[in-house]
Amino acid sequence: MNKPLVGAFLAALLLGAGVAPAVAAEPAQQAQEAAPKAGLEAKAVTFAGTVALSNCSGSVVRTPDAAPTDPALVLSNGHCLESGFPGPGEVIVDQPSSRTFTLLNASGRGVGTLKASKIAYGTMTDTDLSLYETTSTYQQIEDSYGIQALELETAHPTAGTAITVASGYWKRTYSCDIDGFVHQLKEGRWTWKDSVRYTPECRTIGGTSGSPVIDDATGKVVAVNNTGNESGQECTDNNPCEVDENGNVTVREGINYAQQTYNMVPCIGAGSKIDLDREGCGLPKP
Numbered sequence: 001m002n003k004p005l006v007g008a009f010l011a012a013l014l015l016g017a018g019v020a021p022a023v024a025a026e027p028a029q030q031a032q033e034a035a036p037k038a039g040l041e042a043k044a045v046t047f048a049g050t051v052a053l054s055n056c057s058g059s060v061v062r063t064p065d066a067a068p069t070d071p072a073l074v075l076s077n078g079h080c081l082e083s084g085f086p087g088p089g090e091v092i093v094d095q096p097s098s099r100t101f102t103l104l105n106a107s108g109r110g111v112g113t114l115k116a117s118k119i120a121y122g123t124m125t126d127t128d129l130s131l132y133e134t135t136s137t138y139q140q141i142e143d144s145y146g147i148q149a150l151e152l153e154t155a156h157p158t159a160g161t162a163i164t165v166a167s168g169y170w171k172r173t174y175s176c177d178i179d180g181f182v183h184q185l186k187e188g189r190w191t192w193k194d195s196v197r198y199t200p201e202c203r204t205i206g207g208t209s210g211s212p213v214i215d216d217a218t219g220k221v222v223a224v225n226n227t228g229n230e231s232g233q234e235c236t237d238n239n240p241c242e243v244d245e246n247g248n249v250t251v252r253e254g255i256n257y258a259q260q261t262y263n264m265v266p267c268i269g270a271g272s273k274i275d276l277d278r279e280g281c282g283l284p285k286p
Contacts (some may be wrong), residue, residue, distance in 0.1 A: 001079050001128070001187065001209060001226055001227040001237075001238065002057070002204050002205065002206055002207070002208045002209040002225060002226060002227055002228060002256070003038070005208035007183065010155075010211050013117060013174055014281070023127075025039070030228065031116070035280050038192050040052060042081050043131065044216055044219065044233060045105040045164040045166060045173060045175075045214050045216060045219070045225070046106035046107070047102070047105065047106060047107065047108040047166055047168065047171060047173075048093050048105055048106040048147050048148070049061075049103075049104075049130065049147055049149055049150045049212075050073035050102055050104045050150075050166050050167075050168035050211070050212065051074055051102055051104065051168045052101065052102040052104065052168040052169045052171075053076060053080060053084075053099070053101060053168075053169065053210065054171075055100075055202065055207070055208065056077060056113070056166045056169060056209045056210040057076065057166075057168040057169040057170070057208055057209065057210045057211040057213070057225070058074050058075055058076035058079035058080070058101060058168060058206065058210045058212075059060055059074070059075050059076075059150050059166070059168070059210075059211070059212040059221065060072050060073070060074055060075075060103070060134075060141065060147070060150065061073055061074070061075045061150050061151070061152050061212070061221055061261075062138055062147055062149040062150070062151055062152065063151075063152055063154075063158055063265050063268050064152075064154060064265075065150060065270075066136050066138060066149075066272065067138075067270070067271075068137065068142075069137050069139060070136055070137060070138060070151060070271055070272045071133045071134055071136070071268070071271070071272045072114070072133075072134045072138050072140075072141055072272070073120065073131050073132065073133060073134070073149075073268070074114065074116070074131070074132040074134060075129065075130070075131055075165075075210070075212065075224055075261070076129070076130045076132070076209070076210030076224070076233055077128050077209045077210040077224060077225075077226050077259075078122045078123050078127075078128045078130050079127060079128055079226070080130060080209055080210045081119065081122050081126055081130050082097065082099055082230065083095075085124060085168060086122060086123055086124045086125070087124075087142050087189070088124070088125060088189050088190055088191070089124045089125055090099040090123065090125065091121075091122070091125065091235060091284050091285060091286040092119055092121065092122040092123065092130075093119075093120070093121055093274060093286055094118055094119075094120065094274070095118060095119040095122075095139065096117075096118050096119075096237075097116040097117070097118050097119045097132060098115065098116060098117075099116040099132060100113050100114065100115050100116070101113070101114045101116070101132075101134075102168070103141070103147065103168040104111075104122075104168050104171070105145070105146075105192055105246035106208070107153055108171035111143060111145045112145050114134045114135075114136055115134060115135050115136075116132040116134055116135070117134060117135050117222075117246075118132070118133050119131075120131055120132060120133045120272070120273075120274045121264075121267075121274045121281070121283065123235060123285075124190050124286055125190070125191075125255065125284045126191070126192060126193045126283075126284050127193070127259040127260075127263075127264075127283070127284075128190070128224070128226040128227070128259050129155055129193055129194055129224050129259060129261070129264065130210075131264075131268075132273055133249050134156035134227055134244075140186060142184065148172070150212055150214070150219070150220070150221050151219070151220045151221065152220065152221050152261055152262070152264075152265050153218065153220040153221060153222045153261070154262055154265050155262055156215075156260065156262055157178055157196065157215065157222040157260065157262070158178070158278050159177075159178050159179065160177055161176065161177060161178045161215055161216075161217075161222070162175070162176075162215075162216040162217065162228070163175070163177065163202075163213050163215060163216060163222065163223075164213075164214045164268070165198075165202055165204055165208060165211045165212075165214075165225045165258070166212055166214060167204075167207065167211045167225075168205040168211065169208065169209040169211075170205075170207050170208065171191065172208075174202040174204055174208070175200070175201065175202070175216075175258070176198050176199040176200070176202035177198070177199045177201075178196055178197070178198065178199075178222075179197045179198055179199045179255075180197050181194055181195065181196060181197065182194070182196075182242045182243075182257065183195055183242070183243060183244050183245050184242070184243040184244075185227075185240050185241070185242060185243075185257055186235045186236070186240060186241050186243055187227060187235065187237060187238070187239070187240035187241075187247055188237040192226075192257075192259055194216040194258060194260060195259055195260070196213065196222075196223045196228070196245060196257060196258040196259070197242075197252075197256045197257055198255065198256050198258070199257060200254065200255065200259065202256055203228075203254070203256065204225055204228060204256045207229075208225055209225060209226055210224060210225065210226075210264055210267075211224070211225040212224060212225075213225055213258045214237065222260065222261065223258035223259055223261055224258055224259050224260070224261055225258045226257060226258055226259050227240050227252070228240070228255060228256030228257060229241070229251060229252055229254065229256075230253075230254075231253065232251060232253035233251070234251050235249070239251070240257060240281075242252065263281075263282030263283065264281075264283050264284070266278050266279065266280030266281045267282070267283050
């Protein structure tokens with residue numbers, strides 16, 4: 001996983017996670033070496049609406065139907081939860097949280113602190129995501145900081161789409177295309193479905209876990225960055241493998257992945273409430 005800020009899966013567990021499925025943060029020099037080359041950054045995508053967690057990245061997101069008075073939601077990875085990695089089959093709903101997030105403006109400067117009221121949803125089963133409900137409304141954030149939430153795309157993305165992964169932790173972007181989709185992505189004890197595979201240019205690193213994956217053309221969030229194969233191992237921690245419909249396994253060393261977010265949009269109702277029984281909701285239930 002693009003681990004939370006350490007270079008090892010176990011360390012990520014101790015920190016509360018962020019690729020072990022992608023690693024949370026690494027030393028600054030390594031981060032700089034792993035950054036995309038100059039000129040690859042998407043011009044249209046900024047850091048406005050992204051957040052930095054203690055060990056991961058994230059973003060303030062909204063559905064197309066969200067009201068200005070709804071509590072704002074922060075999107076990150078399930079493996080970035082402060083309680084540690086959820087086990088296979090574990091789904092967390094409506095758990096109290098007082099976690100804080102540093103809100104960034106377009107240039108990547110921290111302009112304020114948002115506070116969670118609860119973990120609205122979190123899991124590493126079928127997908128790898130967390131949604132925090134905050135104590136601020138979308139309107140309050142816009143009035144206080146002039147920053148609007150990133151809108152969640154409601155449709156399945158397509159291969160070849162130009163995307164940008166915007167890391168609030170590192171204040172760095174990674175630009176590439178969606179290379180394709182993975183039937184099953186297996187890493188250690190976890191299995192994720194219909195994962196997004198990047199083209200090689202998106203060389204995400206520890207601390208980029210939870211970053212929004214933004215469609216360059218629309219500015220909407222299509223996925224959440226979560227992992228990559230670090231050393232060419234097969235299906236081990238930090239080395240996810242691809243499994244097709246026939247059970248064939250493929251290992252792509254150095255390739256990174258994300259989890260789609262369109263299927264969670266129908267799960268979010270009025271008042272930013274998570275309702276896993278809503279029509280079209282594609283998230284696993286407890």
